[in-house]
Amino acid sequence: MNSPLRPPSDDPLYALPDAARPHYATGMLLDAGDFADEQTYHRSRLARTLAFVSGAGARRLPEGLDADAAGAAGLFAGGTLAGLRVRQVPAAGEAVEEVRIAPGLAVDRLGRLVELPRSVCLRLTRWFDGELAGDGGDGLRLAALDNPQRFASARLIADGPALPARAVIADVFVRFVTCRQALTPAFASGPFDALDAVQTSRLRDAFEVHLVLRGDGLDDDFNGLPQPDRDLSALAPAARRDALQDAVLNGWPDISGSAGSSDAAGELPAPPGHPPGLDPTAVFLARVFVPVAAGDPPARSGDAIVDNGGRRVLPHLGMLAGALGLVGG
Structure with a gap:
């Protein structure tokens, strides 16, 4: 799928609603x-918590915060919680x-x-032929680049195929x-007089997968990958502590829906490296x-080569504890 089948506005969370809950009285x-x-x-409270826990809480960086500062990059994008490995068959x-x-499971x-409760398969030849037929190959021409190693992750370069x-x-x-499911009898709404009207009775949280050509200007200065979080491993313990504290203290972005937090059409700005025209919440x-x-x-x-190393991953707390040597022995 290369164009959104359902607009983002289908979900009220896209508008970042205020924290106001109904009050009931007899x-x-x-x-x-x-x-x-x-x-x-209730959905927005849980989503906002997950957004900040995963480092994905921003529509835009707070004014004056350097995009290269610790914690700044993660404000723009979610990541993979578990599974979702992509491979070529x-x-x-x-x-x-x-x-x-x-x-697998991701958070946006x-x-x-x-x-994704099951595997999803994209037929590569059909996709390639469809792109060729759709615009006469213009998109493929723009996305065909020499020396593609420039746009690969360090892991693929070190351990992957040539x-x-x-x-x-x-x-x-x-x-x-959001997918609408199940119909139930209901009174007709609007200027209708019907005894057999129905309405959707269930909404299912679902997904769309997109394979997007990157003909949007990749070059030596722009690889189009998600902006990585700052690597703090080389810092001295005190400097690492300070950087982490600053990342938290600087990590309160403008997501209140106030003026200036979205563009004129009310859309979320795309995160760094995101393809133009794609839903800016896509992971x-x-x-x-x-x-x-x-x-x-x-x-x-030749056969396609898949690079999983450029994504943003969100290890669970037990894994982080093990990496920091905090497990019992």
Whole structure:
């Protein structure tokens, strides 16, 4: 999927609602909006907590905060909580080549949980042919770059397969969507007179997966990957303590919905490295390198290579305790 099937505005959390919950009293007249507001209140409180715990609480950096400061980068993006490994599955027999995303759980920049309960497969040849047919190959031309190692993670460069001399670069993202499910009888709303009207009775937290061409100007100074958090491992203990304290004290962004916190259309600004036109809450999972020859438009010349090393991961507390030597022995 390369275009949003459901607009972000389907979810009231996208508007960052105020922390106001309904108050009930005996004899009060209630309607569906009151119950929806109560759900939104509880969802938004949990989401805001998860957003800040994961370092994903900002629409934009607080004024005057250096983007390279400790903790600043993480304000823009969520990450992977568990699973969601992306891998290339080669063609075999009648099976075609696929990019397969394993089940798992991520949190987006609004603090919403994005869960894939099952594997998701993207048929690479069909996707490539669709991009070629959609615009005559213009997108593929822009995304076909020489020396693609410039845009790979350090882990892939050190431990992965050799990258080709030229490749089309595309990124895998997952985003939160709401799916309407189950219908129940209801009075018709609006200027209708119907005895068999129905309304949605369940909303399911679901997902969309996107494989997005990166023809948006990748070069030596812009690799298009999520901005990493600052590496504090080389600092002396006192300097590391100070940097962590400053990251917390500087980590209160403007997410109140006040003037200036979003653009003129009320949209969230995209985080650094995010593809233009993609939902700014989508979570980056992996980069895919598709080897191509030097034709115009480019033609495939080998199996795809998947790079999971550029994503933002959110280790659980037990894992962090082990890394810090805090486990019992």
